[in-house]
Amino acid sequence: MTTETPARVRFAPSPTGVMHIGGLRTALYDWFLARKTGGQFILRIEDTDRNRYDPDAEWHIKESLKWLGLDLDEGPEIGGPYAPYTQSERLQLYQDAAERLIASGDAYYDDTTPEELAALRQRQQAAGQPPGYDNRGRYRTAEQIQESRDKGLEVVVRFKVPDHGELQVEDEVRGRLKFDLSLLQDFVILKSDGFPTYHLAHVVDDYEMGITHVIRGEEWIPSCPRHVLIQRALGISTPKYVHVPLITAQDGAKLSKRHGAQSALEYRDAGYTPDAVLNYLALLGWSPGDDTEVMSRSEIASRFEIERILSHPAKFSAQKLEWMNQQHIMKADEDELAEMMMPYLERPEEEGGLLEEIDRPIDRSIVRAMVPVLRERIKVLPDVIELIDFLFVDEVQPNPEEMIGRRMDEEMVFTSLNASIQALESLETFDGEAIEQALRGLTQSTGLKAGQLFTPIRVAVTAKRIAPPLFESIEVLGRERTIERLQRGLAIFSNYAGNRDD
RNA sequence: GCCCCGUUGGUGCAGCGGCCUAGCACGUCGGCCUUUCAAGCCGGAGAUCACGGGUUCGAAUCCCGUACGGGGUACCA
Structure with a gap:
């Protein structure tokens, strides 16, 4: 095995809802890379959008990671050398960075109102022009900005994008990516509420936290030049970029509620084992290079390589996941398997558990004794219920x-x-x-x-x-x-x- | 519209210039085994490697177009 320098990678979700399996897959790759190289796996909460903030989301994210067994080295609550790990607690850092950029002439205050922006957009559309900010704020004077402030108008900070030139970014999966800067407009880095946008915040934090690899979905590729531009203006290094392919539903569209379970915990509740989900997800966008499919987590972690991440989107197959689950159930340790089955049997009848009339806690020795013959007959853990419920009732009603x-x-x-x-x-x-x-x-x-x-x-x-x-x-x-x-x-x-x- | 990324059987992958008459797995179909159901085993069908041009003695593999799919184009991430 080649000696690799320890990678510091972060999973940086936005707490806006349940944790989607696409996000989970990204977290997985982060974790694999950290574990394989002996580096650190870090959780950072990117809560810079106050409008979309969901107070339950952070719990959901942590619970999902915990369930899959992705242990953190640093993060909110557990802390670490670069705490805090929640962006809303690091605002000063972003404001300082914005000020530095203004001082160096790489950014400027802009008092263009949302209404003006909307009107601009409308005009562009009517004229058949591509919509986009026209960089009008570049020419505001300090006096004009102050005037707007006095009037109570909102002011943002925008990054000044060079008017022309080509910017190249090295992507570990796709190679060299090229962007024409003349097509990129000045963009907001600090919002009028004082919160940074993603572009500024993550660049600052990744640098501050010593992140070596930015692993994220390919939807970020188009805005990658913005990030590099900020880095250059700030005089900080660029991490390695690893844009992973999207996971799509059977019809090729983005995975959504309509296509079955989407959140990690739904898979847990449906009776999939963490190892199977981890294994299946790992293979959605990566392959070990041969025909091996069923692998333990340590095997995947040791074989994981960024070079083998795929560049095209993968379709999620519920059927193959079921098969994968079955494979892991058949390989699992029998005592552990029995333990895994227990919660599903014990949960209330209306949630799919054993009949209400059966006293809880149920007799685990019965489950344990049956495991050898149950394991090859079930696809998901709750399948055991209808297979062995007859062992728990006093009387059965044979036909x-x-x-x-x-x-x-x-x-x-x-x-x-x-x-x-x-x-x-x-x-x-x-x-x-x-x-x-x-x-x-x-x-x-x-x-x-x-x-x-x-x-x-x-x-x-x-x-x-x-x-x-x-x-x-x-x-x-x-x-x-x-x-x-x-x-x-x-x-x-x-x-x-x-x-x-x- | 513009920009970016992608394109191997229904699905997920292997393939990184000759070993490919394209391999594996899921699914599907048939058989065997068998106390039911599974599991297991054996076998079958299923791909003009999106299309068109190049480069090369030789291309699924390299280059260029086209088509199609997806993503982006916010004071969302």
């Missing part, structure tokens, strides 16, 4: 009709039930192996085929047509309850068969 399987008659049902009751009663040790031996032996003595023998038993014991393997189920249910159910099944079936004959 006698279902006891008559394919190529079976009533007589066979009676034979199966009677013979199995007898066989199980006389068993010395009641474990899966003994149960299997005893019941399989019955095919000889009764002349029934396996399917004919087991179908009535399955229905009587589980009241299901689709159930986990029988022998394990019976072992976990216990001799007494199994026999009880077989007898009750027999009674129900007799009643059914009797009525049917009449």
Whole structure:
């Protein structure tokens, strides 16, 4: 492995809503790079838009990172050498930077009102011209600005973009990007409320915090020259830029509510494991270079390379995610898997948990015992519920009709039930192996085929047509309850068969 | 409109000038196994590598156009 210098990377979301999986994927790449190079993974909250601020968002972001297991080295609350890590607490820094830019002639105060801007835009549209600021504020005098201030008009600070020239930016994914500066208008760096815009704030912070790699979505490419311009004017270094491709929905459009779950925690609630989501997301925009798909987080972290990040957008496939989840469930440690299943079983019935009548906390030893046969039968964790609920209730309600399987008659049902009751009663040790031996032996003595023998038993014991393997189920249910159910099944079936004959 | 990025089977990737009669995975179809359901195993269908020009002895791979898709064009990030 090549020796790499430790990367300092930051995940810098804006607290404006739930954490989208696109953002999560970016955080993932940050984390992988930090872990692989032995660097730091930093969380920075970019709350410079007071209008869109959502007080719940920060919690949601942290909860999402925690769930995925992306541990932070620095961030709000936990702190770090560059605290604070919330931009609204760092305003002085941005204001100082803006003043420095004004002093050097790279920025200026602008009192153009929103109304004027709107009117300008309208005129441009009417004239068929491209909309954009016309840099009119460049020519304001200090006196004019003061006058506006006295009148109570709002003043912003704009960055002065060179009128012409080409600016090149090195992107780690796409190579050299070129931009024509004559097409870029002067842009706001400090808003009239004293808050910085993204452009100023993140450039200042990335520098202050020693960020080495800026990993962000490709929607930032067009404004990248602004960032480099600010850096040059401030005389600070440019970090490595890593613009990662977008994640789109099946129809190629931006992922949204319409396309199924979008927030990280929704996937948690739906029963996806963190490892599977992490694995799947990692592959959406990156590949290890060979055909390996199912990987542990440490394997991904060690194989992760910026050079292998893709430059084209990836479509999110819920189907493949399901498969990935299944793969991780099948590879998981059995004790851990049982623990992972518990919350889904325990949650209230109306939230998809076990029936209300079943007392909580539920018996985890039952779940644990069934894990080996459950794991390859579920795609998401809550799938276990309908597979094993019969083990938790006192009584089941088998449908006698279902006891008559394919190529079976009533007589066979009676034979199966009677013979199995007898066989199980006389068993010395009641474990899966003994149960299997005893019941399989019955095919000889009764002349029934396996399917004919087991179908009535399955229905009587589980009241299901689709159930986990029988022998394990019976072992976990216990001799007494199994026999009880077989007898009750027999009674129900007799009643059914009797009525049917009449 | 203008600017930027992208384009390999339905989907996600491999491919970084000859080993490609384009490989893997998901999905799909058929079979085997089998106490149900899964899992597993075997096999099939599915791509003129968006299109058109170059460069080269040779291009999915390099260059240029076109088309299509996406992104940006805010006192939002």
